[in-house]
Amino acid sequence: MRLPRPLENLIDQLQKLPSIGPKTAQRLALYILRLPSEEVSQLARALIDVQERVFPCSKCGNLTDSDPCPICSNPARLGNSLCIVEEASDILSIERTGYNGRYFVLNRSFKLMDDSDPAEMNVQPLLRILNEGKVQEVILALNPTIDGEVVSRFLATAISGHNVKVTRLAYGLPIGGDIEFTDEITLRRALEGRKEF
Amino acid sequence: MRLPRPLENLIDQLQKLPSIGPKTAQRLALYILRLPSEEVSQLARALIDVQERVFPCSKCGNLTDSDPCPICSNPARLGNSLCIVEEASDILSIERTGYNGRYFVLNRSFKLMDDSDPAEMNVQPLLRILNEGKVQEVILALNPTIDGEVVSRFLATAISGHNVKVTRLAYGLPIGGDIEFTDEITLRRALEGRKEF
Incomplete structure (x- = not known):
């Protein structure tokens, strides 16, 4: 079955965004289809606005x-x-x-x-x-x-x-990290940058 | 720091969509801000279109x-x-x-x-x-x-x-599933619905 073209088009557009794959795009598009039309207009307006008014x-x-x-x-x-x-x-x-x-x-x-x-x-x-x-x-x-x-x-x-x-900025161990799993470059930097305790 | 209002507004709008949390919304909004304006217009148009033309x-x-x-x-x-x-x-x-x-x-x-x-x-x-x-x-x-x-x-x-x-539709084991981890209701249905081999 081919999807209605406007729906297919929206899915294509959404898929271009980062971290949105085909499944998510389809889910979002079907969700958007069911939204009240004023909410969709607001979203569309917000998209245009952000480009027109933020610099x-x-x-x-x-x-x-x-x-x-x-x-x-x-x-x-x-x-x-x-x-x-x-x-x-x-x-x-x-x-x-x-x-x-x-x-x-x-x-x-x-x-x-x-x-x-x-x-x-x-x-x-x-x-x-x-x-x-x-x-x-x-x-x-x-x-x-x-x-x-x-x-x-x-x-x-x-x-x-x-x-x-x-x-x-200082280089070193990220807080909450684990020395065992810290890469050697970070660890070397942490050693080099050691501070008196 | 407060974000520029149009950016904040777009982040709010995006967050209303399913599976989009605050971090993803911020990332998407910053990405959209950098897109060529014709691409953003297309996306905005696709949003409106899907509601106007799909029924x-x-x-x-x-x-x-x-x-x-x-x-x-x-x-x-x-x-x-x-x-x-x-x-x-x-x-x-x-x-x-x-x-x-x-x-x-x-x-x-x-x-x-x-x-x-x-x-x-x-x-x-x-x-x-x-x-x-x-x-x-x-x-x-x-x-x-x-x-x-x-x-x-x-x-x-x-x-x-x-x-x-x-x-x-038949109820039973999903293909690729694992009997060990199948819930008892599904397993009972699979037993009830067993077929001659």
């Missing part, structure tokens, strides 16, 4: 619907600390730690695999912020990957003339 | 965008066999078995838990089909649950005057 903050690159974003425009946020992240979504995670400084989003996270050269990164927006003279510490919070490491080193070099402290 | 077949209740549905209007389908299912989505599963008869969808599957009485079910549409005199066998393919059982019995009684054979 990167012109200052830090955070996702926002007002420019500058609520973090950049919040006077209670400490301006002397600048946390550099790969993606705006990383900000959500760091916010949960209680960090109260500001951010800078690199966006389109730099991939070594793409054959691209970190030297081609546009660091001017970052340097402009540092030139304002408020930032005293740059915290490199890139992903603990080879790419993250390479870009971190490149950024550290680019910043080096600016008389700011450059730090990066 | 139950007036004859059998199958989901369709043309009335009668492709199964009811297919002359190669055998009209002497009528498979009764709870939901239109059950048809998709039965179609995969190669069944070549017709269907009848009860819809809004009957729930005993709702305090409703099977006697209140509207069986007239089903009886109208039987009165046409083509159907020789009614296959009850309701879910193997107490509700399914109660409704099946009720339907069998309602049909009994119509000189058609009434059958139901």
Whole structure:
């Protein structure tokens, strides 16, 4: 039996989304078919809205619907600390730690695999912020990957003339982890970074 | 940090869908935000379309965008066999078995838990089909649950005057299952339904 075309089309569209396979897509589509039509309109509207009204903050690159974003425009946020992240979504995670400084989003996270050269990164927006003279510490919070490491080193070099402290997140054992099952690179980093008890 | 409101709204909307939790909703919303806008419009359009253009077949209740549905209007389908299912989505599963008869969808599957009485079910549409005199066998393919059982019995009684054979799907061991881990009710049904080897 062929499915009604609009239903097949919706299943196809849903399947393009991450973590949604054919079975889930079918279940979602049949569920959506039975929803009250105003709820479906709201969902459709929300999809369009998010693209029309959410954009990167012109200052830090955070996702926002007002420019500058609520973090950049919040006077209670400490301006002397600048946390550099790969993606705006990383900000959500760091916010949960209680960090109260500001951010800078690199966006389109730099991939070594793409054959691209970190030297081609546009660091001017970052340097402009540092030139304002408020930032005293740059915290490199890139992903603990080879790419993250390479870009971190490149950024550290680019910043080096600016008389700011450059730090990066600690590497080590994840809390709740198990030494037996920790990979050797993490364990080596945890050893190297050991602290007095 | 509060998320931009349109993003928060989309996450809320996505979370209402089955099998989508807060983490998945956030991931989907951030993914959608980065999609080309024409893809998002297509998805939004597909959502609206499915509700506007897919409806139950007036004859059998199958989901369709043309009335009668492709199964009811297919002359190669055998009209002497009528498979009764709870939901239109059950048809998709039965179609995969190669069944070549017709269907009848009860819809809004009957729930005993709702305090409703099977006697209140509207069986007239089903009886109208039987009165046409083509159907020789009614296959009850309701879910193997107490509700399914109660409704099946009720339907069998309602049909009994119509000189058609009434059958139901076999209960027993699911293929690939394990007797050790099969629940006692299923196993008892498998014993009761044993066949000569």
